Amino acid sequence: MYDAPTPETRLTQNTTKITARGVQVYYGDKQALKDVNVDILDNTVTAFIGPSGCGKSTFLRCFNRMNDTVASARVQGEILLDGENIYDKRVDPVQLRAKVGMVFQKPNPFPKSIYDNVSYGPKIHGLTRSKTELDQVVEESLRKAALWNEVKDRLNEAGTGLSGGQQQRLCIARAIATSPEVLLMDEPCSALDPIATAQVEELIDELRASFSVVIVTHSMQQAARVSQKTAFFHLGSLVEYGDTSTIFTNPSDPRTESYITGRIG
């Protein structure tokens, strides 16, 4: 039923990129995430799976502090990016987000040209010194997002005029244009058709070479196809975290087994 995870994954050799210790998230009085501890590896695709409302998106949004934009949200615990606590008072979330890029559930390109969409991040962070350098970054990002060949002749057309799959790849290009170290993806394929999904999944596998990718997904097949590590969340708790192959073939927790076999969720 599931594609076998790629055999050449050498997880143990990758270093830890993000360390979460005792993370608790509250929305007002409601606790959304209970005491989560997890180590996210570099150059690895980590999938968060679990039923709706289990806290996986909430957890993902802790990594770039997008939860800060929700007035009622409170985050406790520590999340270390390369050993630095991103919830330290001295950390500016704006600076953090240049390092931790994000791709959202619904493709959300800016209603501007394709070029402007990709160049926006490098521009505001002052990453390039000249127009030619910026052009290079745009091209490189679009190439990495496997979109260059389709849009190279119409960089000045509106990004919103692309198809859904192209829009999502444009959003990925926009996210990687700031050369982040971590790429967060919140159900990036849920609004796409199967063909576009396949393209994006292929892309995710390629992105692993340069980034640590964390993907939230509702599709267990997708998790099995693209990830090397999988974390299963249930009712706000991290139930099980391990190699994707292990989680899908030999889960240690009965709740994980129930979920992946379709009995809960």
Added chain:
Amino acid sequence: MTDATSANVPASAPVPHASSLLTQTALMKKRNAAETRFKAYGIAAICVSLSVLAVMLWTIFSDGVSAFKQATFTFPVTLDPERLDPKGNRERDEMMRVTTIGYTNLLNQQLVAYLAERDISTEGVDDKDIAAFISRDTPARLRNMVLDNPDLLGQTIRFEGFATGRIDGYIKGRVTRDTAERDTNISVAQLDLADRMIDEGILSAKFNWSFLTAPDASDQRPEAAGLGVAMIGSAYMMFLVVIMVLPLGVAASIYLEEFAPKNRWTDLIEVNISNLAAVPSIVYGILGLAIFINFAKFPQSSPLVGALVLTLMTLPTIIIATRAAIRAVPPSIRDAALGVGASKMQTVFHHVLPLAAPGIMTGTILGLASALGETAPLLLIGMVAFVANYPAGPLDGGMLDPATALPVQVYSWASRSDPAFIERSAGAIIVLLAFLVVMNIVAIVLRRKFERRW
């Protein structure tokens, strides 16, 4: 309830009437009838509003269009230098010693002489009655003409001058022989003479530019009254309102919508902004009188004070419209910008504001349109005054000179007794409506043009 009865039938029993889709059930008929009735109410409501609007426009236009025309004499006038420039040195100061009365006498005599020359019977009217045909404003205009251009002296020019309001009214049908019999200002014999002058082409109704350009005139000279000062006053005020209300309104809206924490204070502010939008406009007039005139000592009747009051009045409306426009920008755009590391302000200014701009512009223009038509607060700050002098240019402190505004001019003319002013009042409404229509069209065009889909 009717559905429940069918549920009470035991499941095993056969359904008594197998319902056919080809016949309507009683309930369905009732529902359809209700829908038809509702549509009829809607159409009726629209018809009533449209017919009221049609009646209103018809009244305004039938009363007001004639204000753009004016009974005008056209006859040759010889500008006798001996009377108009007795010293003969063409010095402006010397020539100014000849007052309007001198010009009045000259015009009266020349008109009487011209009638005699054209062999037009002046039966039943004396020279004084003929002189009464000429508006009191006309000699003043001739005098200004001569003072500005002394070379005219000695020449015979084809002069166009306004007739008095009664003659004007006779040409437009406002004054009839019946009303003339009861009127001490005009006699039937004078109207007969007017008829003969119309036949000879001396008297005719011409398009009246001075209605749009001239300042207001006194009660005795309705034919000379114009909208010039009112239009300049309104233009100054609109200009000041735009430059004050846009930054204030947009800044307040952005702060409240994007930055302000959601707590009891911001709730209170929000409720109060909505309340302020519903405060009667005359209250703002009292506020303006107390603060800007009595406390800050700004000059009365000045466009500056008017603009400040109108700014206060339109601010809540514009804040509400702007906030709605900002709220209509999808949150996914903000997420996208924040996600690539834009700061909050960059998110707002690079992404949210451009997308909200058409809505903000539309709201602002509609707010300005309501400010342009606002009368009550301006009455209280003295803009209803009779202003016969143009305010200075915008850079020469004209914003501090006394002026009126279009709606106030409508009000002040409508309250004068001479029917000629009522006609002018309706004419002023037409001008005001034209401005409002143009502003609304601009709002629609802007919205269409900049509307973006996402």
